[in-house]
Amino acid sequence: MGKKKRLRAERAAVKPPAVEPTVRDIHGPGEFQSRVLEAERPVVVDFWAPWCAPCKAMAPGFHAVAEKFEGQVLFAKVNTQANRQVAQQFNIRSIPTMIVFRDGEVFDVRIGAAKPEKIEQMAQRVLDAHNGVGILGKLKRMFGGGGDSAREGDQAEGEAQASG
Secondary structure, eight states: OOHHHHHHHHHHHSOOOOOOOSEEEEOSHHHHIIIIITOSSOEEEEEEOTTOHHHHHHHHHHHHHHHHTTTTSEEEEEETTTOHHHHHHTTOOSSSEEEEEETTEEEEEEESOOOHHHHHHHHHHHHHHHHTOOHHHHHHHHTTOOTHHHHHHHHHHHHHHHHO
16 A cells, blocks of 8 residues: 555544534434433524525524534524424424523524624523523623623622521
8 A cells, every 4th residue: 555545544544523513403303302402501593494595694693603602502503494393393483583492491582683792692691591690790791700700799699698
């Protein structure tokens, strides 16, 4: 075997680690059940169709927000033409429609195209609810605090209420 063939064979044998896609395409009710309704993390689902111009326009922003919340909130897309049963289950009558799920339940709904800022607000709201972030933590994030300090502020708020 020549050197080039051997190198190609070696490269083919070494596979890169599998990486979860930032936005997962959902195919069918079974996958929707396991990936969305049974997910341990919150899930933002975009119901769309290939012929829908507003859906196509919204897609880059949806993917950008998904990257920002990677590892915290799951993002998924459901093609309503290919997955009519799932679309009917959630009474999707207009697209794009985004539904945010938390613990298998509908947490928030947005009908119509959304700018990335709105998608980010929806994701942050469900993440805050999922993590138990209270009003003090949200205020700290708005006015310069954030991250762990926001969580610590919520804990301090809870301790102050418990002692007072």
